[in-house]
Amino acid sequence: MTTPVVIGVGMMPFGKHPERTIVDMGAEVARAALLDAGLAPTDIDMGFFSNVLAGRLFGDATIGQNVLWEVGVNRIPVVNVENACTSGGTAFMLACNAIKAGEAEAVMVVGSEKTAVPQLGLINSGQTELDTQLGLVAPAGFALRACRHMADYGTTLEQLALVAVKNRRHGSLNPAAMYRQLTSVEEVLSSPMIVDPLTRLQCCPNADGAAAVVVASPARARRAGLLPGDPRWVSVRAALLATGSYENPQDLLRWETDYRAAALAYERAGLGPADVDVVELHDAFTIGEIIHCEALGLCPPGEGGLLVQSGATTLGGRVPVNVSGGLLSRGHPTGATGVAQLVELVQQLRGQAGARQVEGAKIGLAQCMGGDKSGDTKSCTMVVLGR
Amino acid sequence: MASPGSIRPVATGVFTMPPDDTTAPHLLGGACDRGHGPFFPRPTYCPRCLDPVHEVDLGGHGTIYSYTVVRTRPPLGFPQPYAVGYIDLEEYPLRVFCLLDPTCLDELKIGRRLRLRVGPFGDDGSGEPLLRPLFTVAEEEG
Numbered sequence: 064m065t066t067p068v069v070i071g072v073g074m075m076p077f078g079k080h081p082e083r084t085i086v087d088m089g090a091e092v093a094r095a096a097l098l099d100a101g102l103a104p105t106d107i108d109m110g111f112f113s114n115v116l117a118g119r120l121f122g123d124a125t126i127g128q129n130v131l132w133e134v135g136v137n138r139i140p141v142v143n144v145e146n147a148c149t150s151g152g153t154a155f156m157l158a159c160n161a162i163k164a165g166e167a168e169a170v171m172v173v174g175s176e177k178t179a180v181p182q183l184g185l186i187n188s189g190q191t192e193l194d195t196q197l198g199l200v201a202p203a204g205f206a207l208r209a210c211r212h213m214a215d216y217g218t219t220l221e222q223l224a225l226v227a228v229k230n231r232r233h234g235s236l237n238p239a240a241m242y243r244q245l246t247s248v249e250e251v252l253s254s255p256m257i258v259d260p261l262t263r264l265q266c267c268p269n270a271d272g273a274a275a276v277v278v279a280s281p282a283r284a285r286r287a288g289l290l291p292g293d294p295r296w297v298s299v300r301a302a303l304l305a306t307g308s309y310e311n312p313q314d315l316l317r318w319e320t321d322y323r324a325a326a327l328a329y330e331r332a333g334l335g336p337a338d339v340d341v342v343e344l345h346d347a348f349t350i351g352e353i354i355h356c357e358a359l360g361l362c363p364p365g366e367g368g369l370l371v372q373s374g375a376t377t378l379g380g381r382v383p384v385n386v387s388g389g390l391l392s393r394g395h396p397t398g399a400t401g402v403a404q405l406v407e408l409v410q411q412l413r414g415q416a417g418a419r420q421v422e423g424a425k426i427g428l429a430q431c432m433g434g435d436k437s438g439d440t441k442s443c444t445m446v447v448l449g450r
Numbered sequence: 451m452a453s454p455g456s457i458r459p460v461a462t463g464v465f466t467m468p469p470d471d472t473t474a475p476h477l478l479g480g481a482c483d484r485g486h487g488p489f490f491p492r493p494t495y496c497p498r499c500l501d502p503v504h505e506v507d508l509g510g511h512g513t514i515y516s517y518t519v520v521r522t523r524p525p526l527g528f529p530q531p532y533a534v535g536y537i538d539l540e541e542y543p544l545r546v547f548c549l550l551d552p553t554c555l556d557e558l559k560i561g562r563r564l565r566l567r568v569g570p571f572g573d574d575g576s577g578e579p580l581l582r583p584l585f586t587v588a589e590e591e592g
């Protein structure tokens with residue numbers, strides 16, 4: 064089986080960019096990824112573009128072709144991907160599958176999104192869904208899990224806040240993060256209450272931004288001048304997408320889909336939780352990081368609060384989580400987030416992460432989750448990268 | 451203000467529309483004739499065997515599995531704050547998401563028994579009021 068190689072990455076600072084468009088942000092990072100890979104536009108033979116909200120917010124469609132045309136990539140198959148927060152991870156999985164199938168040798172994955180716009184309102188899982196019509200806004204789904212986690216496991220408000228404090232500390236070291244100022248448990252807990260017990264600083268900020276990667280077959284990577292064993296030879300050990308079972312009743316503290324996807328990712332990558340050096344995961348809300356750490360096997364179920372409190376997931380700890388700052392500090396341009404997670408892992412594995420470098424990182428794991436249906440998630444992506 | 455009788459329900463086939471104030475509303479689900487389900491909300495086909503499904507009365511009582519209060523700017527013309535939760539139904543092993551009565555926030559806690567109520571609550575996003583199901587604190591029963 065062909066093992067795809069990530070040979071180029073492109074990133075821009077996330078934040079409020081009212082003067083930028085989805086297309087020009089996407090073009091900026093796509094160009095950066097091409098230059099990083101040392102490829103010409105005509106070397107790309109397939110493209111996947113990830114975006115969630117442009118149709119709803121701006122009435123746009125098929126934007127990927129516009130983005131890629133801006134960087135001289137045309138004629139080839141281009142697919143626009145929407146899968147809520149996992150859109151970027153889904154696009155990456157499709158790119159890897161195209162390489163494994165031998166349909167393409169070099170594939171461009173771009174995610175670009177604008178959510179720092181006044182017309183957004185609260186994110187939900189789709190306006191026509193019954194849950195949405197009964198008030199299930201995104202922070203409420205996570206808050207319900209937080210309340211039950213606190214009741215069942217004794218998880219504390221302070222432990223929730225520590226996730227935000229940690230990821231802000233990490234974000235302070237990342238030039239691409241939206242929030243770079245440190246915060247404290249007191250400041251997190253005294254920020255305005257959004258949905259009990261999640262305060263504003265426990266909810267990821269809306270942001271504008273884009274990220275891109277170029278993934279290639281091993282043969283194409285060699286022709287681009289890379290060799291296995293180089294720090295820049297970042298191979299894709301697993302890239303998968305799971306969807307929910309929607310079984311009822313759901314255990315809201317253990318997304319079965321999360322555990323199932325994690326187990327499959329470890330199996331395909333031929334490794335386990337103890338082998339992972341650096342993790343990027345879906346901390347859209349603080350409780351999310353706690354529950355996802357449990358699903359990934361970084362700690363036993365129920366102990367995600369203790370894990371962050373122990374410092375194990377801080378830069379310098381046993382298994383640093385969201386050293387980029389995560390969604391909480393980097394910001395969450397929905398369709399760009401999954402790709403940005405991969406950019407971070409590639410920079411970490413190459414040893415190019417600067418002040419936030421995880422020393423000697425060899426295996427990185429990215430987890431993302433998106434959409435909500437019957438108490439389950441609609442999509443969960445896992446990517447394991449290694450060098 | 452429009453009377454409840456002239457207000458549209460938020461969805462059809464999800465809850466019974468009681469004829470009068472003394473009849474309690476129930477949630478509605480679906481099951482197939484082979485014994486799969488019930489499912490909530492009622493699916494178009496049985497997801498196990500693809501047979502058609504018939505309506506199942508899921509009753510009107512349950513207990514709180516988890517609940518929370520949404521304090522930020524609410525959607526759909528809801529009051530601020532409003533409450534939501536997952537309710538474990540009494541008559542079937544189903545955990546359903548639903549609105550909770552915002553007038554009894556102080557009485558909500560995990561394990562609390564609730565009963566279904568249907569009434570005008572919020573709008574359709576463009577100002578037209580809608581009937582929505584919400585769980586409220588159950589009266590002590592004899």
Ligand SMILES: [Zn+2]
Pocket residue numbers: 482483484485486496497498499500501
């Ligand atoms: Zn059936």
